Amino acid sequence: MNFENSLAFAQQLDKYDSLAHFRNEFHLIKNDGVPMVYLCGNSLGLQPKSAKASIDQELNDWAELGVEGHFDGKNPWLYYHHFLTEKAAKLVGALPSEVVIMNNLTTNLHLMMVSFYKPTPTRYKIMMEVSAFPSDMYAMETQARFHGLNPDDAIIELKPREGEHTLRTEDILAQIEAHKNSLAIVMIGGVNYYTGQAFNMQAITAAAHAVGAIAGFDLAHAAGNLHLQLHDWDVDFAVWCTYKYLNSGPGGTSGVFVNERHGNNPELVRFAGWWGHDEAERFQMKKGFKPMIGAAGWQLSNAQIFPMAIHKASLEMFDEAGIENLRKKSELLTGYLEFILKDYSHYLTVITPSDPKQRGCQLSIIVKNDGKKLFDYLQTQNILPDWREPDVIRMSPVPMYNCYEDIFRIGDALKRYYL
Numbered sequence: 001m002n003f004e005n006s007l008a009f010a011q012q013l014d015k016y017d018s019l020a021h022f023r024n025e026f027h028l029i030k031n032d033g034v035p036m037v038y039l040c041g042n043s044l045g046l047q048p049k050s051a052k053a054s055i056d057q058e059l060n061d062w063a064e065l066g067v068e069g070h071f072d073g074k075n076p077w078l079y080y081h082h083f084l085t086e087k088a089a090k091l092v093g094a095l096p097s098e099v100v101i102m103n104n105l106t107t108n109l110h111l112m113m114v115s116f117y118k119p120t121p122t123r124y125k126i127m128m129e130v131s132a133f134p135s136d137m138y139a140m141e142t143q144a145r146f147h148g149l150n151p152d153d154a155i156i157e158l159k160p161r162e163g164e165h166t167l168r169t170e171d172i173l174a175q176i177e178a179h180k181n182s183l184a185i186v187m188i189g190g191v192n193y194y195t196g197q198a199f200n201m202q203a204i205t206a207a208a209h210a211v212g213a214i215a216g217f218d219l220a221h222a223a224g225n226l227h228l229q230l231h232d233w234d235v236d237f238a239v240w241c242t243y244k245y246l247n248s249g250p251g252g253t254s255g256v257f258v259n260e261r262h263g264n265n266p267e268l269v270r271f272a273g274w275w276g277h278d279e280a281e282r283f284q285m286k287k288g289f290k291p292m293i294g295a296a297g298w299q300l301s302n303a304q305i306f307p308m309a310i311h312k313a314s315l316e317m318f319d320e321a322g323i324e325n326l327r328k329k330s331e332l333l334t335g336y337l338e339f340i341l342k343d344y345s346h347y348l349t350v351i352t353p354s355d356p357k358q359r360g361c362q363l364s365i366i367v368k369n370d371g372k373k374l375f376d377y378l379q380t381q382n383i384l385p386d387w388r389e390p391d392v393i394r395m396s397p398v399p400m401y402n403c404y405e406d407i408f409r410i411g412d413a414l415k416r417y418y419l
């Protein structure tokens with residue numbers, strides 16, 4: 001598309017945007033009644049207006065039914081996680097049996113590592129991207145220690161080439177090949193939180209499998225952002241949170257994908273709890289764990305109804321919008337932002353790849369002089385990006401509630417700042 005830096009052009013795109021009405025389904029952050037340009041959907045998505053009614057339903061059932069809500073509520077709590085599975089699976093390109101919603105992200109990452117990281121004296125290495133999200137670094141470090149290994153030896157960090165900010169797929173694949181005899185698992189983020197780079201999960205998975213390693217992904221910044229096809233890509237496992245692009249509230253619940261090859265294997269080692277036990281026999285309270293088939297067999301505890309109620313409301317919106325449609329709009333929105341930023345390339349460097357296949361909606365920007373000052377200025381102009389130490393401004397226009405006019409307004413503010 002040939003973009004133009006004008007309000008009329010942005011408004012024209014909004015007018016013909018078939019997803020534009022979803023913006024009204026969210027509580028926009030306002031300053032003196034004026035909606036701000038919210039660019040932090042990568043950190044905490046905005047609140048869907050339907051979230052409150054969804055929670056209220058469960059609060060009311062609890063008030064009126066007490067424990068009987070497990071069976072007699074409108075959405076019986078005993079099966080609440082079931083109400084999320086199908087739509088969540090569709091969103092990440094999985095079979096329903098391959099997905100379960102439970103716990104929080106880092107907890108789930110550890111649970112997956114228990115099942116999929118089984119180091120031997122020769123094959124024990126974990127490959128991850130350098131400067132991964134800290135929780136992932138700590139999780140991998142302590143997983144290595146848990147197995148009596150030295151993290152400095154067990155963890156291979158993928159680093160960009162000298163002078164580059166992001167990783168080249170060919171280099172990742174070459175590293176996998178170079179460590180083919182010692183590599184146990186590749187565990188990287190689907191989209192890096194800092195650079196906004198999206199990795200080629202299909203190619204990485206194939207390369208890992210070719211050397212006999214497992215491929216797992218942290219999709220915190222990918223779920224609800226990219227059009228994922230976890231099943232077809234043959235990914236072994238994945239985890240994601242729901243409070244970023246999935247708009248399901250602070251500290252919200254999390255999703256897990258376990259490839260059916262593994263999910264159908266009851267012998268696969270895991271840390272178990274009663275909610276992962278065969279549903280038909282769960283309340284017989286007998287000894288001897290018999291896992292549910294599929295990702296459901298990794299559940300520990302009974303469903304967290306309130307965070308799940310928000311997630312249920314949010315998933316309904318994603319289902320209605322369709323992730324393919326969202327992704328199409330997202331490529332345009334972010335392409336438009338990239339176009340607007342080009343006028344300021346003397347002052348700003350976008351470190352996110354410009355190939356749409358190698359990014360989601362986020363652009364990460366290094367400001368040549370005093371980035372914090374520009375960040376503070378943008379806030380005074382009702383524009384809300386986020387700041388990540390040491391020197392990056394992240395802007396994540398999301399297709400569900402951002403509009404093209406938002407992007408124009410960013411450019412307008414930059415004009416006032418620089419010109």
Ligand SMILES: *Cc1c(COP(=O)(O)O)cnc(C)c1O
Binds near residue numbers: 104107136189241
């Ligand atoms: C946001 C994020 C987390 C946060 O983990 P929680 O367990 O949800 O607090 C972890 N890893 C990555 C890659 C993230 O982007």
